[in-house]
Amino acid sequence: MNKFVKLAAAAAVALTAGTSAFAADHKLTISSWTGPGHGINAIMWPNLIKMIEEATDGKVTAEVKLGLAPPPAQMDLVMDGAADMTIIFHGYQPGRFVGTKLIELPGYEGNAEAASVAYWRVHEAHLAALNEHRGVKLMGLTTHGPGQIHSNKEVQSLADLNGLKTRIGGGVAGDVGAELGLIGIQVPAPKVYETLDSDAADAVAMPFESRKGFKLTEVAENVYEMPGGFYRGSFAFLMSQETFDSLPADLQKALAEKVFGEPASRMLGAAWDEIDNIGRAATEETEGNTITVASEADQAAYAEIATKVTAKILAELEAAGVDAQAAYDMVKAEMAAQ
Known part of the structure; x- marks a missing residue:
């Protein structure tokens, strides 16, 4: 049994019974929208549940439920009280989030763990004032690893991307896609298999x-890989503010100090790195799959595109009231320090 199958099997147990072996005082409901074997459900939620249980001496636990709402509706689902916790991808709700685009920019050097820690720290310093997650309790912020182009047609260069019908999740990926000449198709991640x-x-x-x-x-x-990625993707793990406020003060304190914020963000980023490695290994092991790394000339050409996209997004942040250059510089410095 390979590692991913083991993770999926463990996730199946967590999804049906939770991870707690004891009777907790508070059992919360998690709404999740990826499949049971995806890393979000196989690793991230079980790890977060474990952190919550350990921080509260088993008084708080949770179980994952799938299919409660489509990905763009998850935050509203929690705000309406239909679930206690969820994960959202910010790019699924255009216009609702601006500050979150900062971490999605191309050109950052470092893995998802370093980016997620940097993301939380820059959020506290620069982005929290935007109050973009108002109405919910922010548990952690994270970003997946470098985004690449996966195609059923051979792609050998940047020029081959022009006119390619491509599913794009939203956020900065949309700006990048426009610059590359991609014909954007927006469908949620769980629909990508059938779309392709x-x-x-x-x-x-x-x-x-x-x-x-x-x-x-x-x-x-086929994978067309740009070293450092074409973009990253921004996610938030959320808890209902009403649910959090209903917990006893000592449990609120334990969660706030031991789980929420940087600890959760670091764990989530590390999980993205782990499943990125699993995905790359699966590609290398699958007959017929190929990885084409962008040439030095294409890397240089994309660097110019990245500079243009970065300037556009920083202008959006500045217009929203963020010291955009300081925030951008902080992300790079924090990632370099990891």
Whole structure:
């Protein structure tokens, strides 16, 4: 049994019974929208539940439920009280989030763990004032690994991307796609397999973890890899503010000090790195799958595009009231320090 199958099996147990072996005083409901074997459900939620249980001496636990709402509706689902916790991808709700685009910019050097820690720290210093997660309790912020182009057509250069029908999740990936000449198709991540399998799209912009998590090895045999990635993706793990406020003060304190914020963000980023490695290994092991690394000339050409996209996004942040250059510089400095 390989590592990913073991993770999926463990997730199945967690999804049906939770991870707690004891009777907790507070059992919370988690709404999650990826499949049971995806790393979010196989690693991230079980790890977060474990952190919550350990911090509260078993008084608080949770269980994951799937299919409660589509990805763009998750935050509202929690705000309406239909679930206690969830994960959101900020790019699924255009116009609702601006500050979150900062971490999605291309050109950052470092893995998802370093980026997620930097993300939380820059949020506290520069982005929290935007209050973009108002109405919910922010448990952690994270970003997946470098986003790449996965296609069912051969892609050997940047020029080959022009006119390619590509599923793009939103956020900065959309700005990048426009600069590359991609024809953007927006569907939630759980729909990428059928979108590619039906030839409704030629390609998808996602990190390496999706090779395994969304079975892209079967429907997108080619990966065009830009060192450092074309973009990253921003996620938040949220708890209902009403649920948090209903907990006894000592449990609120334990969660705030031992779980929420940087500890959760670091764990989540490390999990993204782990499943990225699994996805890359699956690609290398699957017959017919190829990884084409962008040439030095294409890397230089994309660096110019990245500079243009970065300037656009920093202008958006500045207009929202953020000291954009200081925030951008802080992300790079914090990532370098990890």
